[in-house]
Amino acid sequence: MAKITTPNHAGAARQRGVTMNDVAKHAGVSRTAVSFVLSNRENASISEETRARINEAVQVLGYRPNAGARALASQRSDWYGIVTEIVTAPFAVDIIKGAQDQAWLDRRFLLIAPSDQADAVGPNQGMEDAAIEKLLEQRVEGLLYAATYHRGVHVPESAYEVPTVLINCFDADGRLPSIVPDERAGGRVAVERLLQAGHRRIGVINLDPDIPAAVGRLAGAREALADAGLELDPELVVAGHATADGGYEAACEILDRYTEKDRPTALFCLNDRMAMGAYDAIKERGLTIPGDIAVIGFDNQELIAAYLRPKLTTVALPFEKMGALGVQTLAALTAGQPIIADQQLVGCPLLERSSV
Amino acid sequence: MAKITTPNHAGAARQRGVTMNDVAKHAGVSRTAVSFVLSNRENASISEETRARINEAVQVLGYRPNAGARALASQRSDWYGIVTEIVTAPFAVDIIKGAQDQAWLDRRFLLIAPSDQADAVGPNQGMEDAAIEKLLEQRVEGLLYAATYHRGVHVPESAYEVPTVLINCFDADGRLPSIVPDERAGGRVAVERLLQAGHRRIGVINLDPDIPAAVGRLAGAREALADAGLELDPELVVAGHATADGGYEAACEILDRYTEKDRPTALFCLNDRMAMGAYDAIKERGLTIPGDIAVIGFDNQELIAAYLRPKLTTVALPFEKMGALGVQTLAALTAGQPIIADQQLVGCPLLERSSV
DNA sequence: ATGCGTTAGTAACGCGCGTTACCTACTTGG
DNA sequence: CCAAGTAGGTAACGCGCGTTACTAACGCAT
Numbered sequence: 001m002a003k004i005t006t007p008n009h010a011g012a013a014r015q016r017g018v019t020m021n022d023v024a025k026h027a028g029v030s031r032t033a034v035s036f037v038l039s040n041r042e043n044a045s046i047s048e049e050t051r052a053r054i055n056e057a058v059q060v061l062g063y064r065p066n067a068g069a070r071a072l073a074s075q076r077s078d079w080y081g082i083v084t085e086i087v088t089a090p091f092a093v094d095i096i097k098g099a100q101d102q103a104w105l106d107r108r109f110l111l112i113a114p115s116d117q118a119d120a121v122g123p124n125q126g127m128e129d130a131a132i133e134k135l136l137e138q139r140v141e142g143l144l145y146a147a148t149y150h151r152g153v154h155v156p157e158s159a160y161e162v163p164t165v166l167i168n169c170f171d172a173d174g175r176l177p178s179i180v181p182d183e184r185a186g187g188r189v190a191v192e193r194l195l196q197a198g199h200r201r202i203g204v205i206n207l208d209p210d211i212p213a214a215v216g217r218l219a220g221a222r223e224a225l226a227d228a229g230l231e232l233d234p235e236l237v238v239a240g241h242a243t244a245d246g247g248y249e250a251a252c253e254i255l256d257r258y259t260e261k262d263r264p265t266a267l268f269c270l271n272d273r274m275a276m277g278a279y280d281a282i283k284e285r286g287l288t289i290p291g292d293i294a295v296i297g298f299d300n301q302e303l304i305a306a307y308l309r310p311k312l313t314t315v316a317l318p319f320e321k322m323g324a325l326g327v328q329t330l331a332a333l334t335a336g337q338p339i340i341a342d343q344q345l346v347g348c349p350l351l352e353r354s355s356v
Numbered sequence: 357m358a359k360i361t362t363p364n365h366a367g368a369a370r371q372r373g374v375t376m377n378d379v380a381k382h383a384g385v386s387r388t389a390v391s392f393v394l395s396n397r398e399n400a401s402i403s404e405e406t407r408a409r410i411n412e413a414v415q416v417l418g419y420r421p422n423a424g425a426r427a428l429a430s431q432r433s434d435w436y437g438i439v440t441e442i443v444t445a446p447f448a449v450d451i452i453k454g455a456q457d458q459a460w461l462d463r464r465f466l467l468i469a470p471s472d473q474a475d476a477v478g479p480n481q482g483m484e485d486a487a488i489e490k491l492l493e494q495r496v497e498g499l500l501y502a503a504t505y506h507r508g509v510h511v512p513e514s515a516y517e518v519p520t521v522l523i524n525c526f527d528a529d530g531r532l533p534s535i536v537p538d539e540r541a542g543g544r545v546a547v548e549r550l551l552q553a554g555h556r557r558i559g560v561i562n563l564d565p566d567i568p569a570a571v572g573r574l575a576g577a578r579e580a581l582a583d584a585g586l587e588l589d590p591e592l593v594v595a596g597h598a599t600a601d602g603g604y605e606a607a608c609e610i611l612d613r614y615t616e617k618d619r620p621t622a623l624f625c626l627n628d629r630m631a632m633g634a635y636d637a638i639k640e641r642g643l644t645i646p647g648d649i650a651v652i653g654f655d656n657q658e659l660i661a662a663y664l665r666p667k668l669t670t671v672a673l674p675f676e677k678m679g680a681l682g683v684q685t686l687a688a689l690t691a692g693q694p695i696i697a698d699q700q701l702v703g704c705p706l707l708e709r710s711s712v
Numbered sequence: 713a714t715g716c717g718t719t720a721g722t723a724a725c726g727c728g729c730g731t732t733a734c735c736t737a738c739t740t741g742g
Numbered sequence: 743c744c745a746a747g748t749a750g751g752t753a754a755c756g757c758g759c760g761t762t763a764c765t766a767a768c769g770c771a772t
Contacts, residue, residue, distance in 0.1 A: 375729085388730090388731085392730095422727090422728050424727095425730095426728080426729060429729040430731090431730090
């Protein structure tokens with residue numbers, strides 16, 4: 001199977017690559033003329049004829065502009081940098097996807113640099129600073145800073161040297177603009193959906209109560225209940241580890257505590273992994289979903305939500321949208337808009353599947 | 357909450373950034389001297405004293421080299437490009453992670469460009485070519501081409517202009533080197549594990565039989581059985597959709613076809629999503645895992661395998677390793693090694709959890 | 713013939729840096 | 743005292759391109 005194909009490119013004297021000068025010579029004009037045509041300047045006067053000659057030369061020679069040289073001369077790189085732990089903990093990849101797509105639309109390039117969690121210790125400590133430093137050496141025009149889960153962060157000082165936007169996290173120092181999910185509205189829509197299905201007694205499987213996600217989602221749930229003239233029974237809120245096991249245990253606790261009559265008819269799980277565990281607890285007891293107990297999740301982790309049986313109705317985190325919005329915001333900033341250090345909230349849409 | 361912080365950076369006349377010249381002046385030497393010190397050349401003779409002065413100037417002025425200019429002058433960018441549909445279909449993100457980490461170690465930068473599936477039609481057709489074109493404009497020294505699932509691909513012509521390595525796919529034209537998972541060995545290790553646990557009658561939930569993953573894994577399974585003097589009963593191989601539902605249906609078919617005595621005591625599911633469905637089918641019939649029926653999966657999709665109950669024993673696809681190996685291979689190529697168009701196989705380790 | 717506006721282009725500088733060739737002291741051995 | 747190093751630098755070119763002068767030719771009304 002192993003066969004040698006070509007002599008290596010690098011082995012040969014690095015092919016010098018055709019430059020604008022070559023194109024100019026081939027077309028019998030000056031390099032300036034070529035430059036004008038390629039960047040089709042408004043007020044440049046080049047006859048249709050020579051313009052055509054130049055374009056043909058470009059075609060024939062296979063000329064490819066040198067982005068680096070262009071950046072050097074024009075003093076703008078068309079690059080944004082994104083530094084994120086998502087590369088190392090790929091939970092919210094869709095942020096990158098959204099940012100990529102938007103950047104691509106804007107004809108910009110996204111340089112992705114890895115960072116470990118801000119609170120990491122050990123050999124990778126300081127990796128984040130190094131990453132930002134590297135990006136600045138590439139002369140990125142702006143920075144995106146994205147986290148895997150919604151939280152407050154401290155951004156390295158050097159990030160303040162260029163316009164910076166935070167995604168899925170916010171500046172604990174309150175100096176930078178950020179894009180975050182609207183957890184409260186999400187929690188609200190989830191519970192509203194349950195209410196609409198007729199449920200009145202709703203159990204909540206909570207996360208670590210301190211993180212923004214838990215705070216917001218729970219607040220939203222309370223609001224929805226209040227609108228219906230109900231209150232959240234504190235006894236029905238059980239916190240657990242943010243895993244399937246945690247969800248299983250919390251669900252067991254709730255389910256076993258009551259008789260069939262008092263038992264909640266629906267569970268709002270604050271993330272999908274916990275919902276996964278809750279499924280097991282419910283099925284184990286011979287109950288059906290959503291017949292006996294409805295379940296609604298949060299996060300829309302595709303691999304879980306779309307493959308559970310029955311498929312899980314859940315609230316989606318708008319990762320892709322946040323990524324795109326981050327790039328748009330950054331574009332506005334680099335275009336000269338004043339920096340407003342607020343949090344843009346992005347809605348969390350309800351995804352109907354089959355568990356309610 | 358909304359408060360205006362600083363006047364925008366871009367609004368002010370773009371801060372010119374301190375250059376090597378500034379450093380030189382500050383230290384009272386020539387720019388050449390600074391350059392020599394910063395790239396600490398061997399045979400340059402700079403006294404310790406001036407060297408110190410220069411370093412201090414760098415520190416004081418906060419000098420940051422301009423990567424673009426450096427690339428232009430030195431004719432090497434230290435950049436690799438990776439073009440992949442992973443950005444749009446994030447299943448195998450770990451490839452990027454592995455590549456990133458390795459690139460970071462080698463002090464290289466990874467430019468990530470999105471591509472849609474090669475066989476995509478519609479508005480994004482040709483996006484892949486555009487992505488490669490963009491990367492070449494950045495003067496990347498080599499290309500990585502990564503796919504989300506193991507298959508043969510046709511690489512755009514322009515990719516042949518620089519050293520290119522395929523990851524998790526192989527060149528259907530047989531001209532480029534590639535890194536792929538060793539599916540056969542993986543299938544083998546899975547079945548060996550079941551045999552070792554005493555199972556003799558093993559059901560297989562198969563994928564679309566045409567894709568390399570199915571072919572390889574099944575071949576490996578046969579080998580393992582042959583080593584034990586057994587044969588794979590064709591009746592026990594059921595193909596299904598590569599989803600949880602597909603796995604559920606296939607599992608039902610197998611389980612319901614036999615009496616308790618003839619029924620297989622173990623299921624080899626060719627991917628974890630199908631194993632997820634199989635779990636449901638098994639539990640639904642009042643059977644336990646692994647007590648009544650052992651299950652082993654393939655792919656190690658963390659979100660599924662680690663959160664199923666019981667946690668799924670499975671064979672992992674070595675995404676991260678393949679990414680790293682891709683970069684290493686590329687480094688060798690750009691360093692001048694001849695290009696060998698073979699497929700490097702990377703082992704698929706067994707991950708013991710609790711389902712066998 | 714003169715002046716002026718337009719069209720069609722070019723020469724030349726600078727972006728920030730790597731690199732080669734050269735230059736000036738200051739030793740050191742004979 | 744002289745030739746031959748050697749330590750410690752520097753001047754200047756080029757990388758590929760954007761951009762700002764500036765020129766040269768031409769048409770046209772005065």
